[in-house]
Amino acid sequence: AQSVSQHNHHVILSEAASLELGCNYSYGGTVNLFWYVQYPGQHLQLLLKYFSGDPLVKGIKGFEAEFIKSKFSFNLRKPSVQWSDTAEYFCAVIGGGTYKYIFGTGTRLKVLA
Amino acid sequence: GAGVSQTPSNKVTEKGKYVELRCDPISGHTALYWYRQSLGQGPEFLIYFQGTGAADDSGLPNDRFFAVRPEGSVSTLKIQRTERGDSAVYLCASSLMAGGGETQYFGPGTRLLVL
Numbered sequence: 001a002q003s004v005s006q007h008n009h010h011v012i013l014s015e016a017a018s019l020e021l022g023c024n025y026s027y028g029g030t031v032n033l034f035w036y037v038q039y040p041g042q043h044l045q046l047l048l049k050y051f052s053g054d055p056l057v058k059g060i061k062g063f064e065a066e067f068i069k070s071k072f073s074f075n076l077r078k079p080s081v082q083w084s085d086t087a088e089y090f091c092a093v094i095g096g097g098t099y100k101y102i103f104g105t106g107t108r109l110k111v112l113a
Numbered sequence: 114g115a116g117v118s119q120t121p122s123n124k125v126t127e128k129g130k131y132v133e134l135r136c137d138p139i140s141g142h143t144a145l146y147w148y149r150q151s152l153g154q155g156p157e158f159l160i161y162f163q164g165t166g167a168a169d170d171s172g173l174p175n176d177r178f179f180a181v182r183p184e185g186s187v188s189t190l191k192i193q194r195t196e197r198g199d200s201a202v203y204l205c206a207s208s209l210m211a212g213g214g215e216t217q218y219f220g221p222g223t224r225l226l227v228l
Contacts, residue, residue: 004155006155030213032213032214034216036219042221043116043117043204043219043220043221043222044156044204044206044219045219046216046218049214049216051213051214052214090155090156092155094213095213098169099144099161099168099169099211099212099213099215100146100158100161100169100171100172101146101148101156101158101217102158103148103155103156103157104155105153105154105155106154106155
């Protein structure tokens with residue numbers, strides 16, 4: 001069965017620090033990968049997605065993620081975080097001919113002003 | 114434009130009762146998904162519809178859970194004989210069509226508490 005691991009459950013950073021959130025998945029076939037964000041009191045929103053082409057994907061609000069097939073990883077990065085990036089971040093994968101997301105457990109990011 | 118809407122936003126019920134949760138997808142979206150999110154976890158897939166038919170219901174935990182989408186738009190998730198373990202946030206999402214590269218747009222969720 002497919003699974004997604006997010007190793008960092010809680011991350012605290014100061015503003016302007018760089019961010020990298022890990023995401024690993026366990027499926028050997030073709031996958032589509034997503035990062036969603038949930039700001040406090042809001043619903044899940046798409047940050048970025050990868051399904052083919054350039055493995056470095058740029059999303060909204062300065063976020064990017066790199067798909068490394070050999071490592072089964074899709075880590076999320078941002079060079080300089082802002083207080084407004086405080087949120088919960090979820091990695092998700094679709095693969096194996098199914099159209100249901102498999103989500104990781106999420107990473108809560110707190111950015112200190 | 115309007116996003117995915119879900120009603121009610123909160124539902125408190127007693128163990129053993131029946132509940133219905135409603136989802137109104139984005140207009141024109143043919144695929145609709147239900148997920149359940151427990152505290153400290155990521156959303157877990159329950160069922161998805163392509164049009165009126167349930168294309169994959171493999172995530173429904175048992176036969177107390179059932180979902181319908183009779184006209185290919187609004188969907189209702191039905192839970193019979195609720196148990197305390199059913200307490201969670203129930204999320205609905207929709208996409209233009211079912212497909213691996215399609216973005217799913219999520220609603221705000223219904224927070225269900227079973228006492």
